[in-house]
Amino acid sequence: METDDLTAAELRVYRAFARGATVDFRDPPGEDTARGAEWGPERTVRAAVLRDLLLDPPRQDGEVASLRLKGARVTGALDLQYASCEHAVQLSDCFFERVPLLYGARLRQLDLRGSVLPGLDSATLRVEGVLRLTGCRFAGPVRLGGAEVAGALFLDRARIAAPDEDRPALQLNHVTVGDGLSAPGLNVLGEIRLTGAAVAGSVDLSEARLDHPGGSALDGQTLGVEGDLLLRRAQVSGRLGLRGSRIAGRLDLSYARLSNPLGPALRASSCTIGEIWLRKGPPPTGGLNLRRTQVDVLFLEPEMVPDEVHLGNLVYTSLDPHEPAERRLPMLERDRDGYVPHAYEQLTAAYRRIGDDRAARLVQLAKQRRHRGTLPWYGRLWGHVQDAAVGYGFRPLRAAGWLLSLLALGSVAYTVHRPRALKPAEAPEFDPVFYTLDLLLPVISFGQESAFAPAGWYRTLAHVLVLTGWILATTVVAGITRTVSRQ
Structure with missing residues (x-):
């Protein structure tokens, strides 16, 4: 790289790169990065310069080169499509004028924490370490479909505003994460797509705000999570879809607010889940679809059951907390699929496992009464006689x-x-x-x-x-x- 064409700010970055030193342009350190368009040439770096540094890096004996830059305004598009970079990249609290292009790139580590970007195009990205987008603010879609992250993926406190009906705001479909996906406090206006993703650890969306009214706030069909999927205190406006997913640990919706008046607030049909926790919050506004799902522990407080449920072929081993049958039966009566004998048998079996025979008998009695309503008039008449x-x-x-x-x-x-x-x-x-x-x-x-x-x-x-x-x-x-x- 010819240093004669570099500005003073770029020359600082060039000299620090070979030593792995950090160049911090922030003044003061807590300034608002969203005002980065106002920053002058003393802290402006061209994306082409950063690209040249990463692809044709200067070297210094005895030092580990890396790009560590804070508080810079990056002009132009950082184009690393299909590139391979063996150095760690940290561009934190930076203001990007254009969308970075990282499609198909191979990086050792990428840290964009606190930066403001118009979007991110990084489908099929390969990161050998950690991908950190903590506190980033995106004015457009973030595309990480098909990406492979050997370490953890951090999206905590990130904000993404891309309410395009045709494209998801955050594309994580078919992403592979070797550790966990940590995104507490994530704020997304638009759809999150997690279809076919595989996470070796847990997915933490606690206190997240997912806003896509009338559509899919989170589409996690066939999602695979080896740990927990946490949505504690999350606010979800739109459909939370997990059809066909496999969650080895806990799906935790404690204190969460789910709202989708036009359809199911939670669709977790045909899933295999260790535990489902719906507790300590308002009932979902919308339906609850758990058809054909297998759960070891269903922690469902009666107050959390919405007016519309679908429980056909739901299988669970344990139903917590222990409640009288009179408080559990309204859940089965709200099933929009009508009379579902299997739902009554599952509830009966749950009571019998804990030795509550009285509750089991009440559920079976309720089952016969519900079945009576499906019979012709003479069957209903005989049923009333038997009941009385x-x-x-x-x-x-x-x-x-x-x-x-x-x-x-x-x-x-x-x-x-x-x-x-x-x-x-x-x-x-x-x-x-x-x-x-x-x-x-x-x-x-x-x-x-x-x-x-x-x-x-x-x-x-x-x-x-x-x-x-x-x-x-x-x-x-x-x-x-x-x-x-x-x-």
Whole structure:
């Protein structure tokens, strides 16, 4: 590189590069980088000069060369497309007049923290170390699709404003991150696209603000995260889409505010997730879609369930926190797919795993009542009879109560009107209580029913007692059998 054509500011950068020294133009250090267009030539560096330094670097024996520049105004486009650079690049708190072009570049490390840029074009970028965009402000889209970052990717407190409906504001589709993606406090106006991305660590979007009303705020289809996906205290306006994703750790939406009135606020269907936490916040404005998802722990507070849910074929091992069945059942009743038997079976299984048989019975009773609404009129009528009489068999004590009531009715009726003996010489002494028990109990015989025959209305009463006795006694036995088998 010919140094005769360099300005005083560029000459400082050139001389510091070979020694890996930092050139800091900031004055004062806490100034607003967004006003970088006003900075004069004393802190202006041409992008072409930086490119030449990186591609044809000066060397000094015993020193590790690197580009370390702070508080500069970079004019022109920093074009490193398909270039390979073996030196660390730090351009922090800099003001870029044009979008850096890093498509297909290979860098050792890139640090743009605190800089202001009109955008970033760095799809298929390869970074051997860390890619740091902490506190950056972008006035246009950031393209990192297909990038490979061997270390961590930092986007904490970054701001991206690119509300273009046709292109995402932040493209991270098919990105590969060898460590974690740290972006707490990220502020994005537009869509974040994480489809097909693979993160070996965790994705931290805590306290992030993602704003894309009516569209997809975060599109993470088939996202793979080996750690946690954290959205604690995040504010998401638009759809949070995670269809087909795999999250080994926790999807944490504690204290988060999700809003998408025109569709699902959270779509996490066909996913495999270690834990889902929806707690300590307002219910999502919009739907909750967890169809065909497999979860080990579903931490879902009843207050966090929105008015519209889709739970078909959702599988979970544990449901926390432990709540009475009366507080969990409204969630199943809000399922827009209608009556979903599998959802009731999952909730029943969750209660049985922790030994809450009463709650499990209530869920099964609610399932039968919900199923009743799908039957024709005669099926619904018979269902109401079963419900009133024995609670579909899940309230056997009610059946015992009916048996005692019928026993009292029959005993009084046959005391008032004693049935005639079929063979008076051989008939035992008539006992109205045991005669009624003979009619009600289908297995036990006290020798009364076969010896006496009522007439008229009392014969009809006998037939009713026999029929109801069969139904109620079978229900009691089935209820006791279910209880014993579970124990």
